[in-house]
Amino acid sequence: MATIAAARARSRPAFDRLRCGLGHLMVYVLLIVGLSMTLMPFLWMILSSLKTATEILRVPPTFWPDNPTLANYLTILNDPKLPLLRFYGNSLFVAVTNVLITLFTSSLIGFLFAKYQFHGKRVLFGWFLLTMMIPGQMTMIPGYLILAKVGLLNSLWGLIVFSALDAFGIFLMRQFIESLPNELLDAARIDGASEWQLYWRIVLPQLGPPLATLGILTFMHNWNAYLWPMVVITKIERRTLPIILTWYNSQHSTQPNLTMAATVMIVMPILIVYFFFQRWVVRGFTMSGLKC
Amino acid sequence: MSTLTVGRAKKRGGLWVSQRRFILSVTIPMILYSGVGLFTIGWALVLAFFDYSPGRAGGPILGLGGSNPFVGLKHFANMIDGVSREATQFRISLRNTLIFALAVLPLNLAITLPLAALIESVDRRLKTAFRAIYFLPVITSSVGVAMMWGYLYDPQRGLFNAVIRLFGGTPVAWLSDPRAQFLGVSVAMWAVIGAYLWQDFGYNLVIFIAALQGIPQEFKDAALIDGANPRQVFRKITIPLLRPTLLFVCVMTMLSSFQVFDIIQVMTNGNPNNQTRVLVLDIYDNAFRYQRMGWAAAVSLVLVVIVMLVTIVQMRLLRTEWEY
Structure with a gap:
């Protein structure tokens, strides 16, 4: 030394x-x-x-x-053509639903790949990661056609149905669950717990940190999403915040005081979330290789 | 004690059966669901060989055939030497996308790598604060970023031109002058590159900071004992050890800049004169504004192939044979 x-x-x-x-x-x-x-x-x-x-x-x-x-903010809040609460609601609904689904599927499938042995496990893992690594621009067109067929265009569920499985989330969870001791699971099995009970009662409660990371990343990703929502949603009252922002901009392009106030109102919620969860967010991005 | 007896009373076979049931109940829905994904990919591939438009009735299977005829490789032949509007637009978009990606990558590295080294060298608490603030643009919605930067670039009321006027220069129509050029690339393109860099650099920054922290101090100490100066340590120890991270960062930056859409669509929508039109914008316009989905599927196939090639080439170029 x-x-x-x-x-x-x-x-x-x-x-x-x-x-x-x-x-x-x-x-x-x-x-x-x-x-x-x-x-x-x-x-x-x-x-x-x-x-x-x-x-x-x-x-x-x-x-x-x-x-x-603050007059600009009041103008926006009182604009009868712009029911902002509804748009916040739309964005919140899509983001929260996707977070819940992603957390559930990622942890469950991560658990499966981490702690169970079965035939074809590696093939299954590889195959199904492959299907998710194709860039979204390629599947966007058939995705739109499928939604049109099943009548989910202009429905917020159209922004949800295709994002139930998340490759990064499954990776993250598998890695974390692998580090949980097998003895813990066996002890619960001896006590008569079913495999689903193992998942709910033993595994899930241990997953706090990775669930938080994955949840925040998924939330941000959905909250900021632009291209796919623009494809799926055309009815004004179903729109999410980023699309409504560009729409509002096109209506008031000569009044930047208003459009900037609208931008503040749409950017701020996520910055506030970030302020509280800064550490998780940065860690999550560092681990992921996933971009908003 | 009683639960333990119950557990023992279960046969080993019983435990195995319940595990297998669990495995099946998870894997079957999963396979079905990713089967839909595979079907979607297959459909996208097939569409690229048809002149498909969702407005026409077409044949019985997925609307293919009939008034949506099979055209073989016609779309791809068109891309190479077609004279139609969509063919020229495709070639412009491809060129712009390459320019965009090739400009973003070196500029991004030139900002993030030195900045990460600087941040790494300061006190730990300050480091966290710096990192947190530099990361702000990454989590801002890209539409928000495009709005902010669009207004910064405003020819009359924007901040940039105000600063230029302050120093007596001539204001620039950043996003709308088709003749303005810099280094052979249109100013509008540089403008969107600037906005994109601003939004994106924090991501690579935190990755580099994490990687720098991961380099064992002993390596640097050993070099110092051997008489190396700090700059030599950085060049001969730090940079080589960063190679895996550098590879990852290069691939990710390339991939995401090939897929740029939000910022450009909001700021310029491909204008002026298609000078900022990029591939994803071209795909979006063709598929959802002009209803030329077959053509758009062919363009997206080209994009996917490019993205995969870039990934493979960069993996080869920057591969390392050792780990630490």
Whole structure:
């Protein structure tokens, strides 16, 4: 240990140390520059949403609003053509339902692949991961045709039926469940528990962390989804938030104060969720290779 | 004690039967469900060889045949040297998608790798804070990002042109000037690349930070004892050990930039003059706006093949033979 410390010290004589101090300063300067570039678009959005209808039209634009006002938000909330609560409800319904289904299927199938031996297990695992690795743009067209056939176009269930199995979720759960001791399961079996009871009573309660991670990722993915909802839903009252945002934008493209306020209202919920679950979210993304 | 006796009273065979029943009750629905997935993939493949439009009645099986005739490889031949509008649009989209992906990957790495090294070198609590904030754009909905950036780029009232005017430059019509170019690529394309990079860099950043943390300190210490300076340590130890991560990041970044849609559809919808039209946008427009689903299925097949090729090539190029 002493040699290591000595080696570290040797690599920095007095002159070097001064340079190192400046280097440290540079590091922070660069990080803060990066930080402000990351935050600037958010700030610009929020500031613009607080400007009045006349101020927003000024050229060149002001940066800080002269008289910050919440009027734009009130306009949006009171717009009879824009029942926002319903759209929040639609988005929430789709996201929460998909989260519940994904958590259930991922943990159950992960349990199966982690703790049971049966013929064709590896083939099954490989085959069915393969079917899920095909990019969504390819299955989008037949998916639409199927929904049209079974009458699920313009139904929120159309945004749910195809996402019941999640390859990443199954991987994650299998990995986690493999680390649970077999003795625990055998002990419960000796006590007369059925295999389903093992799942509900023994396995599921141990899965807190991976369930939280997977749940948050699935929620965000669905909350932000744009292409597939746009394909499936055309009726205004069934739309989810991202589609309603672009629609609102096309109606008010000359009033950025309103569209920016609408963007804030649609972006904010997920940022609040993120604020509380930051650690889980980042960890989940690091593990996944899945993108929103 | 009583439960234990009950358990013992069950025969071994009984336990096996109940396990098998459980396995079947999970696998059968699963196989059926992923069978639907396989059917969908097969259908997409078949559609690429038909001139299919959902508006026409067509034949008895999936509406194929009849007024939706089988055309063989005609779509693909068209893509190569057709003169129709959809054929030229396809070639433009393909070219734009390649430009987009080839610009995004190096720019992304040039931002994220140094930034990750910087963040890794600061105090632990600050590190968490930095990482959390840099990650914000990743979780923001891409439609929201497109709205924010569309307004930043606004020619009259946007922030960018305000800054340009402040320094006495000429304002730029970022998203709508078909003649504006930079390095041979249209300014509109650079503009959407900028927005995409901003949204996406945090993802690679956290992966690099995690990978840097995973490199054992002993390796660096050993090199220091042998007299290496910090820069040599970074070049000779850190970078080679990051290779698996680098591979993963390159593949993921390429894949997702080949599939870019949301930001471009909202910000430019492929304009000006198709200069930002990309493949997924082309697929979407053909399938759901012009009802040319056969053609769109053929384009999506091309996209899937490209995506797979890119993955394989990058795996080969960046493969490592050892682990630590």
